[in-house]
Ligand code: ADP
């Protein structure tokens with residue numbers, strides 16, 4: 001009864017004509033698109049799709065769900081009648097491919113088994129059917145197809161080590177005195193099939209299965225199981241692909257590109273995926289089956305050559321490509337096969353592309369009237385824009401690429417090769433630019449990584465220690481470079497016949513993953529020149545500049561989030577303004593206590609009387625006022641949020657070791673150590689076990705009398721001065737590290753007194769607000785809002801304190817491991833942890849606004865420039881994000897995309 005119900009209720013198998021491109025969840029990407037092409041009337045070999053639901057049911061119970069077997073039988077029968085052949089028929093066999101196809105394509109999943117249905121009997125039938133004249137002319141083809149089946153089936157379905165088959169193939173070629181597969185004749189291949197079967201039996205303990213339906217069922221089951229293959233699981237964790245999607249299985253009638261010179265196989269793109277230019281791009285390989293193209297056994301020819309080889313198929317392919325582009329309204333990539341002059345379409349999908357191509361294609365499609373600007377904005381993203389803003393190598397001199405690896409952290413870095421962290425630090429200290437080269441890095445390499453321009457490793461990928469740490473630091477990194485042999489002891493590495501010694505110069509591209517020897521010149525990207533204002537989009541002939549200008553212009557029109565910048569100086573403020581910043585969200589004031597002002601800070605700390613302390617503060621006041629004047633002037637008319645001093649004061653004093661040595665040396669010589677003695681005592685007194693959780697932020701302001709007051713006065717006086725000049729300064733004073741409303745109230749009372757005193761003559765509006773960066777502040781936001789005119793989330797500290805770890809200590813120590821294990825999909829310092837830290841943000845927004853309607857709320861951690869995080873901040877209703885000047889355009893773009901995506905105008 002139950003089984004019967006399941007059969008009628010669950011449809012596990014879809015013919016191609018029953019699906020469409022929007023059913024990717026159910027039919028996988030490959031299947032949904034095969035269905036779509038079928039319904040467009042394109043020549044797709046007939047076939048059917050087993051759904052992801054069948055896969056999920058299999059994985060849950062360990063058995064094929066009820067009804068699946070019959071539904072497969074029904075669809076197989078339909079396929080057989082469409083083709084006029086039966087699967088594995090000894091006289092004239094139908095063969096099929098069994099192809100995995102999840103919603104997202106995934107390395108580590110089972111790939112494809114071609115030629116299913118061949119066995120000891122049907123191989124003869126296939127040979128007869130394939131012969132195009134003389135007896136035996138189809139033999140070679142048939143035995144080659146059979147040996148491919150045993151090889152692919154053995155390897156992917158039964159886990160037989162692939163090398164064993166390759167060795168047997170090599171042996172056969174060696175015996176024949178050739179290196180080319182095509183020199184093996186039918187007899188050689190028949191013998192090879194015998195050898196392959198022995199290998200199969202040795203590893204599986206059984207004979208290669210002869211019944212065609214059994215071959216089919218085993219292959220389907222193997223596809224299901226490959227969903228949980230170790231590599232696939234790991235990949236999903238890292239890419240944050242849900243683990244419960246399952247994969248579909250496509251069963252497609254075989255067509256043969258290896259039937260002679262009038263057959264072949266190829267790939268095509270409807271536009272250039274590298275540049276986005278219109279044109280014909282692709283490769284073709286005559287007399288071959290699909291996997292030969294990938295395996296690189298023979299050289300392919302450019303697709304244009306097909307026009308000469310087979311004009312009719314070529315013209316038809318071009319028509320089909322135009323149909324697909326018009327239909328998908330996007331770049332498509334395509335796999336096709338020609339069997340004796342007949343074109344077959346085997347796969348299509350919206351194609352992957354470079355960052356530049358993404359912008360160019362979106363812009364072209366708007367011009368062609370295929371999509372509107374909302375859709376164009378949806379089709380590009382901030383990560384791509386960021387890529388276009390990294391400095392470039394000027395490759396006009398065609399430098400040789402000596403090897404490539406994983407572009408793990410983008411940028412273009414040039415420097416002298418060093419092999420140890422210590423040497424990197426030493427040379428960098430002498431003003432040299434260095435590239436740290438390691439087999440792989442570990443936490444001991446951290447100082448060298450900081451000192452280097454870039455990092456090059458021989459091992460590891462995007463989640464290796466080197467990659468994670470470099471990305472965290474925004475440092476260029478090329479990981480896992482091929483054939484890079486690093487000999488740290490000898491102080492050299494070799495790569496492809498080149499020997500590179502310590503001190504030699506290399507250039508690494510962390511975007512493309514290319515390594516060059518010698519110095520390749522670096523230049524700012526065109527897109528940065530555009531943002532800087534040195535390239536005019538109205539007259540530019542660079543299509544990329546035109547595309548970026550148009551699309552980011554649209555983002556600015558639709559976005560609701562404002563975008564500010566983190567800038568501490570007038571110069572940074574000016575640059576950020578050119579990049580489109582609409583104010584400063586975080587102006588740090590630490591640097592205003594450094595340089596030649598250190599001496600004043602020392603006096604402040606050592607002051608024994610109120611008047612000594614006031615003297616030091618009075619000396620600092622005019623200097624800081626001048627700093628603020630410069631910043632407010634650059635940001636005239638726009639808000640500037642100034643954070644009062646945040647770090648522990650001992651950070652402004654010389655180090656304990658240094659002072660101890662000075663004092664000891666002086667005493668040894670019988671000299672008076674003078675103020676060093678007092679400083680040493682102060683440093684000892686102020687030493688903290690956990691400075692991150694120590695005397696800093698508002699705590700400092702409440703403990704050191706007059707410190708915050710001096711800053712408030714400097715800010716307000718600077719603003720008043722500008723008002724007197726007829727300008728429009730908009731200062732916002734931000735108190736860091738508040739955890740309780742009482743802290744903020746205490747600061748506010750004192751600040752308001754100063755503000756009203758200073759502004760008696762020139763009216764300036766000065767807002768007072770706080771950072772929300774201590775979890776307690778988020779949890780008591782309703783109370784804190786009573787005393788705050790604005791909130792700004794310091795998401796770096798909020799992340800540290802929510803997780804209970806300090807960024808500087810953990811990023812190099814164990815983050816790589818956490819990423820590897822999938823505990824993090826991405827570092828919570830790179831992209832906001834929505835579930836934990838994000839929840840604190842939501843609580844603070846809701847309770848803050850409930851207590852004070854219209855409360856202005858922003859974010860000033862670097863998350864403000866992270867694409868994913870920007871979408872989150874839009875979603876929870878912040879007023880603005882703030883990020884470093886270079887990320888401002890990224891944030892503008894993503895703030896626009898967030899609107900389009902949340903309004904669901906995604907029409908694809
Ligand atoms: P991938 O996902 O790795 O591209 P595919 O399932 O597309 O794997 O198959 C691998 C190769 O086999 C491709 O070149 C494809 O075109 C070819 N192929 C798949 N099915 C068939 C078929 N029914 N007839 C001929 N070639 C096929």
Ligand code: MG
Pocket residue numbers: 335347
């Ligand atoms: Mg494919």
Ligand code: MG
Pocket residue numbers: 646736773794796797
């Ligand atoms: Mg902070």
